[in-house]
Amino acid sequence: MSILLTKANKVIVQGFTGGEGSFHAEQMIAYGTTVVGGVTPGKGGTQHLGLPVFDTVRDAVRDTGADTSIIFVPPPFAADAILEAVEAGIRLLVTITEGIPVRDMIPVKEALNASGTVMIGPNCPGLITPGQAKLGILPGFIHSPGHVGVISRSGTLTYEAVGQLGARGIGQSTCVGIGGDPIIGSTFTDILKHFRNDPDTKGIVMIGEIGGSAEEEAAAYIAEHIKIPVVSFIAGQTAPPGRRMGHAGAIISGGKGTATEKMAALKAAGIHVAQNPADIGAMMAELLG
């Protein structure tokens, strides 16, 4: 079992014919993802990677039955691409694009809230259901099918955690990189709700970082609703205040959003908090017995 993504998802790629879009479309297809076509305005009617290209998302949905989309569109045009996917009725959307202005994301978030679209990202590596499908830029080969769900604001730190799980023979149900921006489509809590409904997920790894209060909100949700073990790590224990640590959302401002605060909230909610990022895999292994 898994959440959100399986082989049954019919995927289109927005920004299909660009360098990034092409490369990752090929990687996704090679992994087993059902990619049915792509969208590049002005190139409708042509073929790319042996698949049809459409001018609009609506055309692509009509002709292919696509229910899922992934966006590789440069920041100035990304908000428009998201709204086009939402309007066309895409159910699951991943936005890889890094660097979308906050002013663009505010109305996008509003539109997402009023729609039936689940968006992951932006500024994220996407998600993967090992052995089934990947929708994003994550390296497929480090993942293996299993029963631990992974949610993270970071890309490579997630790979690190997945690597540690794999080294102990622990596979994953689905891994979701929710992204490092201040406004994202799906929060930790949104994804936790999906994992809660997946009887096959027996444990959850949640990797947060400094900035905002999404981890604290997730802690409150976990305390009330999640009965399986949760292991968490918060990156940025040594980050100085007021500095943006790479991710636009990773900033301690006004004394808020520190790792210490987040770790305390997680512990109070009964979550197993790793002080050391090298302990994530071992802690989960111990909890699963």
Added chain:
Amino acid sequence: MKIHEYQGKEILKRFGVPVPSGVAVLEGEDVREAAGRAWDALQRPVVVVKAQIHAGGRGKGGGVKLARSRAECQEHAAQIMGMQLVTHQTGPAGQQVRRLWIEQGCAIEHEYYAGLVLDRQTSRVTFMVSTEGGMEIEKVAEHTPEKILKEAIDPRTGFQAFQARRLAFGLGLAGEAHKAAVKTFLALARAYEATDASLFEINPLVSTQDGGVLALDAKVNFDDNALFRHKDYQELRDLAEEDPNEIEAAKWDLNYIKLDGEVGCMVNGAGLAMGTMDIIKHVGGEPANFLDVGGGANAERVEAGFHIILSDPNVKAILVNIFGGIVRCDSVAGGVIEAVKKVGLKVPVVVRLAGTNHEEAAEMLRSSGIDLIVAHDLQDAAVKVVNAARGN
């Protein structure tokens, strides 16, 4: 992106926010002469000489002074220009003052706070005001949260006049001051949206004895992600306020932040870069920097990264920690080898490469003839680099 107070005020003024008139004095000008001219131009019994640095708390640090005569204005200006201003935001070394803003003094009746910022919980911009002007708003939020009034801005309609009125009434403003405040709040909201700001703080916003309001300070930050549509902001950038290594890093599309420790790190991905700093601390070391080499960790960028890390004399050892996903470890290893050959091994370098093609990469490092310390996982890497930094 941060800008100076006087630049922020010039922008706010264009949107109709009332600000005191003033004159900027830049490094390189004859300070006394410029300050004298500012006094003459402002024609007030009192002027305020304000240090312009990208940090708050300037007043407490001695960077803001009142002058009641031309001579006093010149005296303060000469004293503040060039001083090493230490505030709670600059760190113990302080920041050298290279620009001044000399502005008209005014007859303050009451000090308020006004600010706009994204509320990440609701994904909406929040307009905040408080009667506790002149204080650190974080402290007000902590001790007397009821003294902060908030209005969320609905992206479908924008900030509305009724919300501005509600804030002004909430502050207890009446008559002319109320009208002026409503106008000012609407102007601030317009400016915030139009400029792609990430933070506005007017602290204090004051009511004056003639029934008006004035923005006495202006902290204006812009969203870095939106700079592509504001090419003119480049002129507002003051490179003297930024760390030269961070400027150099940005040229290579590297994300570098200097810290105070002795263990340099070069990592791909912001989350793993923070995690690497954390584990260094966890095993008893102190990270010297945050450095995200990003997705395309090629030889040139790795080399630039080494140069930047090594320009910090505190660095005693370097950890290269790469988890290759899309990035192939063999190409990173090639970059490390090439970079080390060019830069030279001034301090021990520990390399940990995991993920795509890590075995090929390990072989390349082994056969390179360079004295690198190879680590097999994150824990091992952290222990080895901290030991190396201690000279073990």
